[in-house]
Amino acid sequence: MNRNFITAFFICLFISITYSQEYKIKGLVIDNDQKPIALVNVLLLSGGGDFIKGTTTDEEGIYEFVVFKKEKYKIVASYIGNTVESEIIQLSTDIEINPLIIQNAQELDEVVVTQKKPVLKQLADRHIFNIENTSLSDSDIWDVLKRTPGVMVMNNRLYINGSPNVNVMINGKLVNLPEEDIINLLTGSSASNVQSIEVITSPPAKYSAEGGLLIDIKMKKNLVAGYNGAVFNRYTQGVLPKHTIGTDHFFKGKKIDFSANYSFSHNRNWSRFTDITSFFENGQKSEVWTSEQKLINKEKSHNINLFLDLQLNDKNTISLSSTSSLLPNGTGNNFASTDINTINGDLTAQLNGHNELKNDNYNSSNYLDWVHKLNDKGAELSTNVHYTYYDSKRKQVLNNNIVQGFTDNTSENTLRVWSDQIINLFSAQTDLTLPLSKQSIMETGLRVATINSQASITQSGFNDSVDGFNPTDSGLFKYDEQIYAGYLTLNSNWEDWKLNLGLRSEYTDTKGDLNISTALNTNSYLDFFPNMALSYTSNKNAYYLKYFRRITRPRYSTINPFQFYLSANSIYEGNPNLKPAYSDDIQFDYVYDRDYKVVLFATKKSNEQVQQITQDNATNILSTQVINLETNYFYGVDVSVSKELTDYWYLYFLVSHYRDKDSFTDLSTNTIQENSIWTTLIRANNYFTLLKDKSLYADITFIYFSPYIYGNATFDSNSKLGVSLRKTFWNKDASISLGVEDIFNTGNTISTRDYLEQSTIVNTRSENRLLVFGFRYKFGNTKIRDNSKRKSTDEGKRL
Template sequence: MTRNLHLTLLFCLTFSLAFAQDFLINGAVIDDNQNPVVLANVILLTGEGEFIKGTVTNDQGLYEFKAVTPGTYNIVASYIANTIESSNISITENTEVKPLILKSSQELDEVVVTQKKPVLEQLADRHIFSVENTALSDGDIWDVLKRTPGVMVMNNRLYINGSPNVNVMINGKLVNLPESDIVNLLTGSSASNVEAIEVITSPPAKYSAEGGLLINIKMKKNLVAGYNGAVFNRYTQGVLPKHTLGTDHFFKGKKIDFSTNYSFSHNRNWTRYTDITTYLENGQENEIWTAEQKIIDKKKSHNINLFLDVQLNEKNTLSITSTSNLSPNGNTDYFSITDINTIDGDLTARLDGLNVQNDDSYNTSNYLDWVYKLNDKGAELTTNAHFTYYDSKQSQVLNNNITQGFTENTSENTLNIGSDQIINLFSAQTDLTLPLTEQSVMETGLRVATINSEASIMQSGFDDSVDGISPTESGLFDYDEQIYAGYVSLNNNWESWKLNVGLRAEYTDTEGNLDMSASLNTTSYFKLFPNMALSYKKEKNAFYLKYYRRITRPRYSSINPFQFYLTANSLYEGNPNLKPAYSDYLQFDYVYDRDYKVVLFVNRKSNEQAQQIIQDNQTNILRTQYINLESNYFYGIDVSVSKELTSYWYLYALVSHYHDKKTFKDLNTNTIVENSIWTTFIRANNYFTLLKDESLFADVTYTYFSPYISGNATSESFSKLGLSFRKTFWNKDASISLGIEDIFNNGNTFSTRNYLDQQNTVSSRVENRLFVLGFRYKFGNTKIRDNSKKKNTDEGKRL
């Protein structure tokens, strides 16, 4: 059966079923002296202002657009600071447009083919958040994600619909990096290059079933020919300073579209924890360990992104994308003082710890895409090859001293650790897009991916005579994974209805080999992943129904079986026996008048992977490890409004109320434990456009979280208020931004673990209150570079 399925999909990828009739549009661009205008930018738009394609005039001032389907269009021509737009043109045959006349005497400050883009646009399977013309565009991409509707960031983790299983894409290309490295990449990348953030709440079958929901960061591209660039500088002051500077460059020719951006970040982060654990003996409270920890992290990071599109001819396009990050000579210092007291409060011992960690990391993700247009009705064949290389080296020296008293569960010692993890990922995918009718489009494709992760460790110096302390002196863990997938989807678009349905099949084969073990850890499984997005619109009412099934495979760092120590009684260890997790999600939306929205949702998960902190009462050690939860149910309601209240004030407000229930097995007693809570999340984003020339932008963001749960921990409520400004000047070629995050410093968290034999509290204090100063200057032919498609677009068309 599997063989027949593969043959059927390959057959679909080879042949096209339909071809469309198309026409030629040509014309000329001249000045008011009837002279041809050479290298004028010419853009073909639909009657509604949607961009179709662009070109430039030749040395006779002539241009042409080939393979244009019947319809209504208009044409915009621009040169230097002048522009002209044609009236609507109905195309039913080859058409020669009357000359477009650019008046040489007209001096404009900038091209007026501008479109005031909607801040939030709702589609059947996603919503799109435009960040242009907001104060956010001078920040970094990570800060933009913090303020994107539908996205939450807690403890440097992304959440959508309450789920932390979120994958990040750039221009539709998956960023295959660990979470911490994704944060480093996005904090070092300027948001000024971002056109929009797509939050894909019902991933189509085209995308891998891996992970949860998707965030697609759409980068800007030139729509017209020429070169432009920019330099930017961003300074952030918290407890410690942070600094990012970089440069962007864009070039578009007749056949080539190229952009690159480079940034250098020097970040210094400060974090404090107060960890209080009550250890038990024979079921009775015995000792209270209070650990005061301070972490200072210093890291320099180089980020470079490359995007190249080459139009070989009318039917063939080649694209190369590369995203790389180099973080050499990173340093993290963990300072800890742990007091050990009796239940009556008497001090029996004090431990003084210093953990110095140095790390070097490098990762690069590279993509090669080839797109072949089978016809001009939308049929195309796409082939993609991808390779990611990731290398993370760490060295660690942990010193532990008993400065007062004595405890039998620890000793004075020094631990030296050296580790290295190398990951290679390769994938190839072929997709066929095939219009079946004017209303229906079929997509199908095949994908193969192979992953190898090799982790090694060298440890020495620890006194292993203490119970519970048994670090591996040396070890090598090799993990291989192969994934074979095929999918088919059907997208239907009728007058009032839209229906997207798809089915994806994936076969996975894994093998884990620890050199100290005589046996291999192997698994193989075949799974189906359906998805559906249905929408119906009538007058001011819109209804959406979405369903999908997803898988989350174990992260490569979480299956690494070695122990890593933070303090003498606190360690992290991987779990090579982690199982893949599955999620079934159902959502119903009602939208009134495009601005008011109510959402009902339910999510059922099995084997969800969660990081747990567990106290070992026998050895007085805190162990942090990923485990599989027994079950997780998540359901609730969202009520939101996204509306332009005045000509200068746009509001997005959300109230989410949901119930989260997690059950897990306690590792000490094998008892099934339930952790559940009702949580309320409130968010209000206000975007202001001020001054007569619309050169001043302000954003005010408020976030509130009532108590919530994460694995076996329950966290108390917190809130944040942020304010930012952006002012443009020098004909909008330059901008300066100011901002304050978490103005009242209420964003710190306090969590508890109190069940069975677990009694622990953690107070986290990170650099939430930040002062941000940014500057950006654009150069080149910036006055004709806007990603704009039509002037005087009605803001009332926002979905």
């Protein structure tokens, strides 16, 4: 198929519904210069002057009230000592009143932005967890994700609605990193720079179809003219200590908005594993291998984030952003002791192993955005160019020693492995936004992405006589991928109805070339990815219907066709034959009074990629490899409440009950097996604001999981309870925090594989119980001293 592929296919659906029981009052607050003013307090009063409700204007000076009665109303707006009132409004239908003008006559010496509780906002295709100026600000971003409604972290993996296919974005830019490197980046980044976490449960067609659901970390922009900054320090004590220090810097001018964040982390992680594997002979258990492992990782990481917004003129804006991480001289030591017993418990052999790993990782993702406003009705043209460079070097030395006895499948040796993976990613995308009417906006765009991965490996010292292991002496694997995409979306609003429709098309061309093989591994495929999000609100009731289709392409590190040792009888091998995985998701939400929510969801996946362990009973070797499942069915119900119970207590409580069913091929018998279970998740997040001056914050988080599955493994139930405190002082310019995670140390996992002639129990004990201490101090112009928080936009006029 021609690579110059341009998609030109879309079906447009238009629905018009006029029934309504709500009435909207909209308005704009401006100053003498006709510029909109943000953060204005706006009150809705009855015709007789009685208070009904209040709000504040957004960044474009817009406010909105929803009422249910055709009565007389009045609007009062106040900002920095100045107040303006509207005329009496006789409401008969939706109305947009004339702009209210705030005089520039008076300025306060300073206005302090105070702390507030987290707020959960529901939209048709996502929910937004606002954490700016909350008690979570002293945490790192990874810790905030653990506490974000709708997001779960299990075994250092992100899950949304039970699915591990989750991509992370920062300010709408995809973070192109392996999972373990994303953790390093987010644990070293302070949450004080985060405005909100957007959990996108129905990804629009504008975004790449790659992966599953999306988490978009929205970094806040400086609200204050001039310069301000902060320094922070975070110390964590588990079995081993961990430490992060960093600094943030912000500058805001008339046309420039710039921020720079740097952090240095020194992490020492400890974990222990007990693996008990029963090997079979002639259909009967013959030997039991019990391995005790202790893993200690030490690494120092440098994280740098740079963001620049430059307004060239009223119609053109350029943005530059860069996210880089450097992890030099990381070390890992895995000490293993393995006992080999007969089925009656008699010890026949004992093995000791030491796997020493050294690694250097570097990653840099850079983005250039240009936005050009075509007219004053909201039409705009935007272009984004992205480049990521990733380099991971690893050096491994594995010593195997026979302490007692002997087995045909092991030997005493010293293995040496050198590997390197370099990845270059480039993409460019152009988007066009066109308002079709007051109710509808169309978006369309084209994208091209090229990926080049080069992986090399050199191994020496292994024993060729050991069956079941065929390591690569030396190899170079090159992988190239090109993706051409186009999309078209239609976003419409009619009173109480909202409809987002989209269709995305992606053509993928891949080529894998191993230098020691004459065969090329090539693949080309064209796919279409529709999405839909429909919402309807009436009085206190809201209904959402969502559908989308996604693809998960194989990760570059999993397709490298190399095989190498992990321990004396454990190997890892890549899978160059991995297929892309597809998922179809449908979800229905019902929300009452914005606080109470019920969700019905169902997902069907084909070729889902999971990492599985398989035992070879002929050679007594455990093999770890990422494979494709046959099918996966996932469906269930969520019931949640997110409510401010009192003026000092905000609660998020969730009960999720779902069915997970995995079908996979047993590699030894080539038969299809099934693993399924009903799982219950209970989660409670409590946020407290204490003391008269609201300077003490407390968070209490509880999570419980009943047994759940992942591929061919079943995990026992576990739970975690965590508490954190935060106290501000020095006029809220400084804060200290103290917390304990997994207080009762009940978050460890036990997994089993028990089917056919596969029998393994793995007990994982990580550093779950942690004592965390943090300090943060802000300096510079940290107070709003004038009316500088304004944003002149043509879109504001359109609204």
